[in-house]
Amino acid sequence: MMVESASETIRSAPSGQNGVGSLSGQADGSSGGATGTTASGTGREVTTGADSNGEMSPAELLHFQQQQALQVARQFLLQQASGLSSPGNNDSKQSASAVQVPVSVAMMSPQMLTPQQMQQILSPPQLQALLQQQQALMLQQLQEYYKKQQEQLHLQLLTQQQAGKPQPKEALGNKQLAFQQQLLQMQQLQQQHLLNLQRQGLVSLQPNQASGPLQTLPQAAVCPTDLPQLWKGEGAPGQPAEDSVKQEGLDLTGTAATATSFAAPPKVSPPLSHHTLPNGQPTVLTSRRDSSSHEESPGSHPLYGHGECKWPGCETLCEDLGQFIKHLNTEHALDDRSTAQCRVQMQVVQQLEIQLAKESERLQAMMAHLHMRPSEPKPFSQPLNPVPGSSSFSKVTVSAADSFPDGLVHPPTSAAAPVTPLRPPGLGSASLHGGGPARRRSSDKFCSPISSELAQNHEFYKNADVRPPFTYASLIRQAILETPDRQLTLNEIYNWFTRMFAYFRRNTATWKNAVRHNLSLHKCFVRVENVKGAVWTVDEREYQKRRPPKMTGSPTLVKNMISGLSYGALNASYQAALAESSFPLLNSPGMLNPGSASSLLPLSHDDVGAPVEPLPSNGSSSPPRLSPPQYSHQVQVKEEPAEAEEDRQPGPSLGAPNPSASGPPEDRDLEEELPGEELS
DNA sequence: ACTTAGCTAAACAGGG
DNA sequence: CCCCTGTTTAGCTAAG
Numbered sequence: 001m002m003v004e005s006a007s008e009t010i011r012s013a014p015s016g017q018n019g020v021g022s023l024s025g026q027a028d029g030s031s032g033g034a035t036g037t038t039a040s041g042t043g044r045e046v047t048t049g050a051d052s053n054g055e056m057s058p059a060e061l062l063h064f065q066q067q068q069a070l071q072v073a074r075q076f077l078l079q080q081a082s083g084l085s086s087p088g089n090n091d092s093k094q095s096a097s098a099v100q101v102p103v104s105v106a107m108m109s110p111q112m113l114t115p116q117q118m119q120q121i122l123s124p125p126q127l128q129a130l131l132q133q134q135q136a137l138m139l140q141q142l143q144e145y146y147k148k149q150q151e152q153l154h155l156q157l158l159t160q161q162q163a164g165k166p167q168p169k170e171a172l173g174n175k176q177l178a179f180q181q182q183l184l185q186m187q188q189l190q191q192q193h194l195l196n197l198q199r200q201g202l203v204s205l206q207p208n209q210a211s212g213p214l215q216t217l218p219q220a221a222v223c224p225t226d227l228p229q230l231w232k233g234e235g236a237p238g239q240p241a242e243d244s245v246k247q248e249g250l251d252l253t254g255t256a257a258t259a260t261s262f263a264a265p266p267k268v269s270p271p272l273s274h275h276t277l278p279n280g281q282p283t284v285l286t287s288r289r290d291s292s293s294h295e296e297s298p299g300s301h302p303l304y305g306h307g308e309c310k311w312p313g314c315e316t317l318c319e320d321l322g323q324f325i326k327h328l329n330t331e332h333a334l335d336d337r338s339t340a341q342c343r344v345q346m347q348v349v350q351q352l353e354i355q356l357a358k359e360s361e362r363l364q365a366m367m368a369h370l371h372m373r374p375s376e377p378k379p380f381s382q383p384l385n386p387v388p389g390s391s392s393f394s395k396v397t398v399s400a401a402d403s404f405p406d407g408l409v410h411p412p413t414s415a416a417a418p419v420t421p422l423r424p425p426g427l428g429s430a431s432l433h434g435g436g437p438a439r440r441r442s443s444d445k446f447c448s449p450i451s452s453e454l455a456q457n458h459e460f461y462k463n464a465d466v467r468p469p470f471t472y473a474s475l476i477r478q479a480i481l482e483t484p485d486r487q488l489t490l491n492e493i494y495n496w497f498t499r500m501f502a503y504f505r506r507n508t509a510t511w512k513n514a515v516r517h518n519l520s521l522h523k524c525f526v527r528v529e530n531v532k533g534a535v536w537t538v539d540e541r542e543y544q545k546r547r548p549p550k551m552t553g554s555p556t557l558v559k560n561m562i563s564g565l566s567y568g569a570l571n572a573s574y575q576a577a578l579a580e581s582s583f584p585l586l587n588s589p590g591m592l593n594p595g596s597a598s599s600l601l602p603l604s605h606d607d608v609g610a611p612v613e614p615l616p617s618n619g620s621s622s623p624p625r626l627s628p629p630q631y632s633h634q635v636q637v638k639e640e641p642a643e644a645e646e647d648r649q650p651g652p653s654l655g656a657p658n659p660s661a662s663g664p665p666e667d668r669d670l671e672e673e674l675p676g677e678e679l680s
Numbered sequence: 681a682c683t684t685a686g687c688t689a690a691a692c693a694g695g696g
Numbered sequence: 697c698c699c700c701t702g703t704t705t706a707g708c709t710a711a712g
Contacts, residue, residue: 471686490701514687520703527702534701546685684712691705696698 303328312341450474458500465502472511472518473543476525480538487528487535490516522546 304324309316311332318324332338450470479496480488497504519525524542528535
C-alpha cells in the first residue's frame with residue numbers, strides 16, 4: 001500500500017516529462033514563471049525608467065531612455081541569437097495543444113503537444129529547414145529594425161538637442177511625445193520578443209505572461225485603430241521618410257549589409273521565400289484578395305465559418321455567405337481599422353513562424369546534443385523548399401492576436417496562412433494525446449504502422465528523447481521481426497530499444513520491466529528455449545488476433561483518415577505501408593518523399609498495428625492498404641523453435657534476406673547491430 | 681457506467 | 697547475496 005503511493009509519485013514524474021498530460025497547466029505555471037520574470041522584468045525596466053526619471057533634463061531623459069531601450073533591444077537580440085539553447089519545452093506543447101487545428105490536424109493533431117511531438121510532426125528536416133530560414137530572417141529583421149530605431153532615436157535626440165533650448169515647452173513636449181511613441185514602439189517590439197521567448201522558451205505562461213506585459217503597454221498598442229498611426233504617422237514629428245525606412249528595415253529582403261554588430265550567421269540561404277511588402281496597405285489588399293480568391297471557391301469564404309464572421313475580433317453572425325459578404329464589405333472594408341487588424345494578423349502569423357523557428361532550433365540543438373549523426377545535416381543543405389509555415393498553433397494565435405502590439409511591418413509570409421499539412425503524422429498521431437506514458441493505443445493500432453513510422457523517423461527517435469508512439473508490444477515485435485531470424489533474447493530486445501530510441505536510454509528500470517511484463521503477458525510473444533538460453537519470438541497469429549477488431553470496422557475512422565490526410569498524408573501512409581517491410585533499408589528517415597517511397601518495394605507488410613491488415617476485406621477504402629494477403633512477411637522459421645508460430649508463414653518469398661535457419665543465435669547480436677537500420 | 685488495452689510498479693521465484 | 701530473467705498481481709488512465 002505504502003508502496004503504491006510511492007510508485008504513484010514516481011510515475012507522475014516521468015509522465016510529467018513527457019509533458020503531455022499537463023500541457024497547458026504545467027506549461028503555464030512553470031515556464032511562465034521563469035520566462036516571465038525575465039521578460040516582464042526587462043519590460044518594466046524600460047517603462048519605469050522612463051517614469052522615474054522625471055527629474056532629469058528632457059534631453060537627458062531621452063538619452064537615458066534611449067539607452068535603456070537599446071540595451072534591452074540588444075539583450076533580446078542576444079537572446080534570440082543564443083537563447084535557443086534554453087531547454088524549456090513546454091510552451092510549444094501548450095500552444096500546440098490548445099489549438100484547434102484545422103483539417104490537417106485531424107491526422108497530426110495530437111502530436112503537437114510537446115516540442116518533441118511537434119518535431120515528430122514536422123519531421124526533422126522540415127523543421128530544420130524552416131528553422132534556418134526563420135532564424136536568419138528573424139535575426140536580420142531584428143538587426144535592421146533595431147538599427148533603424150537607433151538611428152531614429154539619435155536623430156530625434158539630435159534634433160531635440162539642437163532645438164532644445166530655444167524651443168518652447170510645447171515643442172519639446174511634442175517631441176517628447178513623439179519619442180515616447182517611438183519608445184513605445186520599441187517596447188512593443190520587445191514585448192513581442194518576450195512573448196516569443198516565453199512561448200518558445202519554455203513554458204508557457206503564455207496566457208498570463210503574454211497578456212501581462214502587453215497589458216502594461218498603453219492600450220494604443222493593442223488597439224487596432226491606433227495601429228495605423230503607429231506605422232503611418234508615428235514619425236509625425238518629423239520624418240516621414242524614416243518611417244518607411246523603418247518598415248523596410250524589417251523587411252526581410254532588406255539589405256543584409258546592414259547587419260552589423262550581430263553578424264547574423266548567414267547560415268541559411270538568403271531570405272528567400274519572403275516577399276517584401278513595403279507597407280501595410282498593399283499587403284492588406286493582397287492578403288485579402290488572396291484569401292478570398294484562392295480558398296473559397298464554392299460557397300465558402302475563408303473568413304466565414306460556422307455562420308459567423310471570422311475576421312479577428314468580429315464574430316458577427318451571418319446567415320449565409322451573401323450576408324457575410326455584405327458584412328465583410330461594410331464592416332471590414334479597406335480602412336485604417338481593417339488595415340491595422342490585418343497587420344496584427346500578419347504579426348501573429350509571423351510570431352508563429354518565429355516560434356516555430358525557435359522550436360526548430362531547439363530541436364536541432366537537442367539532436368545535436370544527442371549526437372545526431374553528421375548525416376543529419378542534410379536537411380540544412382536543402383533549405384529550399386520553404387516549408388509552409390506549419391503554424392497550426394491556434395492558441396498562440398489567439399492570444400497573440402488579442403494582445404499583439406504593433407510596431408513591425410512584416411512580410412505577410414503567406415506561407416503560414418494556409419495551414420498545410422506538413423506531414424502526415426499518420427504515425428505520430430499516436431503519441432499525440434499520449435500523454436505521459438503512452439497511451440498511444442489508438443495510433444498504434446490503426447494508423448500507424450510502426451515500421452513505417454520508424455522507417456521515416458527512426459533517425460529522429462534515435463536521437464531525440466521522445467517517447468515513441470507505440471506500445472511496448474509493438475515495439476518488441478518490431479525488434480524481433482527486424483532480426484533475420486526473428487528471435488531475440490531479452491537482452492537483445494533491451495539493446496534494440498536503447499539503440500533505436502533515445503527515450504529508452506533513460507529510466508531503464510521502468511521500461512525494461514515493462515518489456516518483460518509485456519513479453520510474459522502477451523500470448524503473441526513466445527519464449528523459446530535455446531541452446532544459449534531463451535529467446536523470444538513473435539507469434540504473428542496471436543499478435544494479429546489481438547488487434548484486428550479495432551479499426552477495421554470503423555468506417556468513420558477510415559473516413560477521417562482519408563479526409564484528414566489529404567493527399568500528403570495519404571502518401572505518407574502509403575509510403576509508410578510500403579516502407580514497413582523494408583524498414584532497415586530505408587534511408588532517408590526524416591523525409592518523406594513519396595517518390596522515393598514508391599521506389600521501395602513492398603516486401604511484406606508486417607506491420608504492426610497496421611490498420612488495415614487484419615481485414616482487408618472491408619471494402620472501405622483504406623488508404624494505405626497493400627495487398628493483404630502478403631503479409632506473410634518474413635517471419636520465417638527460426639531455427640528450432642518450431643512452435644506454433646509458423647503456421648502462417650507462407651514462404652520466404654519476398655525480399656527478406658532470409659538467413660533462415662542457419663543463423664547461430666550467438667551472432668544475432670552482431671547481426672542485429674548492423675543491419676540496415678543503422679546504416680540507413 | 682462499464683470494459684478493454686496499455687503502462688507502471690512491485691512482489692516473487694528460479695538460475696547463474 | 698546479487699543480478700537477470702520471467703511471471704504475476706494490482707492500480708491507474710485513456711479510449712471505446
